[in-house]
Amino acid sequence: MASNKEEVKVFGLVESPFVTRVEIALKLKGVEYKYEQEKVGNLSETLKKYNPVYKKVPVFIHNDKPISESLVILEYIDETWKQNPILPSDxxxxxxxxxxxxxxxxxxxxxxxxxxxxxxxxxxxxxxxxxxxxxxxxxxxxxxxxxxxxxxxxxxxxxxxxxxxxxxxxxxxxxxxxxxxxxxxxxxxxxxxxxxxxxxxxxxxxxxxxxxxxxxxxxxxxxx
Amino acid sequence: MASNKEEVKVFGLVESPFVTRVEIALKLKGVEYKYEQEKVGNLSETLKKYNPVYKKVPVFIHNDKPISESLVILEYIDETWKQNPILPSDxxxxxxxxxxxxxxxxxxxxxxxxxxxxxxxxxxxxxxxxxxxxxxxxxxxxxxxxxxxxxxxxxxxxxxxxxxxxxxxxxxxxxxxxxxxxxxxxxxxxxxxxxxxxxxxxxxxxxxxxxxxxxxxxxxxxxx
Structure with missing residues (x-):
């Protein structure tokens, strides 16, 4: 799954529990990522481009593919990096x-x-x-x-x-x-x-x- | 996955699109099921026992295990009966x-x-x-x-x-x-x-x- 050249990025806000969900999951999996700090009330154009529907954090980028909504991102992380699964197998x-x-x-x-x-x-x-x-x-x-x-x-x-x-x-x-x-x-x-x-x-x-x-x-x- | 003795049941209302979601998925998979018709405004005690949180249809039962919320049920169906997948593999x-x-x-x-x-x-x-x-x-x-x-x-x-x-x-x-x-x-x-x-x-x-x-x-x- 995970190649050596992959790029993982999280657009977040320190105040958001939904961003923290994503960061905990990545840390549990041992996945390195770059964090882009957004500002409350002044979200970047890049973020809005990546999440045109909700214009919200978190946005998760893996190899140029953006994913929004924290629970959807958690499922993606669990499917992409199989170590330390966060969903049960049953x-x-x-x-x-x-x-x-x-x-x-x-x-x-x-x-x-x-x-x-x-x-x-x-x-x-x-x-x-x-x-x-x-x-x-x-x-x-x-x-x-x-x-x-x-x-x-x-x-x-x-x-x-x-x-x-x-x-x-x-x-x-x-x-x-x-x-x-x-x-x-x-x-x-x-x-x-x-x-x-x-x-x-x-x-x-x-x-x-x-x-x-x-x-x-x-x-x-x-x-x- | 699917044994011969398994029991599949749907508690539904004919008026609910959320129930129809579950029925379409089961039909696509070729899974036989029993349908329990509920009544609007007068849901059965059995349904409320199976879905004590929301007290809503659909409730899906597979081998005595109840599952609520239609999108959660769709994921379960797709994971349990692998034929004709409804979620992509990527x-x-x-x-x-x-x-x-x-x-x-x-x-x-x-x-x-x-x-x-x-x-x-x-x-x-x-x-x-x-x-x-x-x-x-x-x-x-x-x-x-x-x-x-x-x-x-x-x-x-x-x-x-x-x-x-x-x-x-x-x-x-x-x-x-x-x-x-x-x-x-x-x-x-x-x-x-x-x-x-x-x-x-x-x-x-x-x-x-x-x-x-x-x-x-x-x-x-x-x-x-």
């Missing part, structure tokens, strides 16, 4: 991994967004309840050390938004979504995952995220 | 097929829903524009007879919502979204796809869908 376990990863985007990433920027207070309360309900599903789904079993896998990587992003988001927005009291198994998982040597190396500094989300809060609601 | 083409299938759900299925049931007239107009913009992306993406090339593939099957559902929806709701004038290539594709012998056999009667969506319209807006 089709029904693969289906479950895909199901829960989509669920995380659908219910948790979108849930957090609606909690932070609701149309009104009623919508915020509803979104908090829905996001917590989603976290309870994940709490029940977690059977081993990781969602992937003894090693981190596809769902763990998808869930970096929960393990590492939820904490600064809830601090910046003054929310209680994801606590050790309500989600003990998921909370312990998040600590194990964030401290996994490969993951740790690819997580951005927490203070960078906190400053970013405090900025978003003030921009949206004005300073208190 | 990883970058697979990534593109996944990207466009997700895009269809994200922009076209959701777009049509927002067009039909908008919060207000302003939202409807915006949703019409966005859905048309999405269809233009697909119009440009269509290079061959089918999205899958000379044969139907993953994206074609995902796009059954456009090929067959958009017409009764726009008739029932009095909309113009998907017309031959604005989308000539996509329109021709839809005719080719709907008339493909395997697809044709799995499409519900158009009048059933039209009656269903007229009912939804009257329920929502009152009869005119």
């Amino acid at each position: 089709p029904s376990k693969r289906a479950l991994a895909r199901f829960w990863s989509n669920f995380i985007d659908d219910k948790c990433s979108n849930g957090a967004r609606k909690v932070c920027f609701p149309l009104d207070e009623k919508e915020r309360e509803k979104s908090i309840e829905e996001t917590k309900e989603a976290l309870h599903f994940l709490e029940n789904e977690l059977k081993d050390k990781f969602f992937g079993g003894e090693d981190i896998g596809f769902v763990d990587i998808a869930a970096v938004v929960i393990s590492f992003w939820f904490s600064p988001i809830q601090e910046a927005f003054g929310l209680k979504l994801f606590t050790i009291e309500e989600f003990p198994k998921l909370y312990n998982w998040s600590q194990e995952f964030n401290n996994h040597p490969i993951v740790k190396e690819k997580l951005p500094p927490r203070e960078t995220l906190l400053a970013f989300y405090k900025g978003r809060y003030e921009e949206h609601f004005g300073s208190k | 990883p970058s083409k697979r990534a593109l097929a996944r990207f466009w299938s997700n895009f269809i759900d994200d922009k076209c299925s959701n777009g049509a829903r927002k067009v039909c049931f908008p919060l207000d007239e302003k939202e409807r107009e915006k949703s019409i524009e966005e859905t048309k913009e999405a269809l233009h992306f697909l119009e440009n993406e269509l290079k061959d007879k089918f999205f899958g090339g000379e044969d139907i593939g993953f994206v074609d099957i995902a796009a059954v919502v456009i090929s067959f559902w958009f017409s009764p929806i726009q008739e029932a709701f009095g909309l113009k979204l998907f017309t031959i004038e604005e989308f000539p290539k996509l329109y021709n594709w839809s005719q080719e796809f709907n008339n493909h012998p395997i697809v044709k056999e799995k499409l519900p009667p158009r009048e059933t869908l039209l009656a269903f969506y007229k009912g939804r319209y009257e329920e929502h807006f009152g009869s005119k």
Whole structure:
């Protein structure tokens, strides 16, 4: 698969959990890549050319072929570099991994967004309840050390938004979504995952995220 | 892979394009299955047990293992029964097929829903524009007879919502979204796809869908 002359590139933003997913997967596979840092609110023309549909990070380039959408990129990485697989080999376990990863985007990433920027207070309360309900599903789904079993896998990587992003988001927005009291198994998982040597190396500094989300809060609601 | 004693079952609704996706894929693979007909607004306890997260059709059961979410089910079917593959073998083409299938759900299925049931007239107009913009992306993406090339593939099957559902929806709701004038290539594709012998056999009667969506319209807006 991987030739010697191949070029691997990631267009990313340090604030994006979707970019971090891709970087963790590449690190796990031991694939070297070049990182192109984009700027929030001022994405490069190159990025927009590569992802004309969504105009978003991450964009992943392998030998001049661009791929967008983080979960699609993870599948591509797993199919192209076979070492340290992140999806299980059994089709029904693969289906479950895909199901829960989509669920995380659908219910948790979108849930957090609606909690932070609701149309009104009623919508915020509803979104908090829905996001917590989603976290309870994940709490029940977690059977081993990781969602992937003894090693981190596809769902763990998808869930970096929960393990590492939820904490600064809830601090910046003054929310209680994801606590050790309500989600003990998921909370312990998040600590194990964030401290996994490969993951740790690819997580951005927490203070960078906190400053970013405090900025978003003030921009949206004005300073208190 | 497939043993002689295996049991394959689909919990479906005749009105759901997501169920039809699964049925087309199974028919293409030549897999026999049992169909359990659910009722709109009165889903069975069995279905809710199998899909406790979303409580939606389709649910696909293979040897007692339930799988939900139509695109996840399509991947499972393609991995389990290897004949007549619906995803290409090349990883970058697979990534593109996944990207466009997700895009269809994200922009076209959701777009049509927002067009039909908008919060207000302003939202409807915006949703019409966005859905048309999405269809233009697909119009440009269509290079061959089918999205899958000379044969139907993953994206074609995902796009059954456009090929067959958009017409009764726009008739029932009095909309113009998907017309031959604005989308000539996509329109021709839809005719080719709907008339493909395997697809044709799995499409519900158009009048059933039209009656269903007229009912939804009257329920929502009152009869005119």
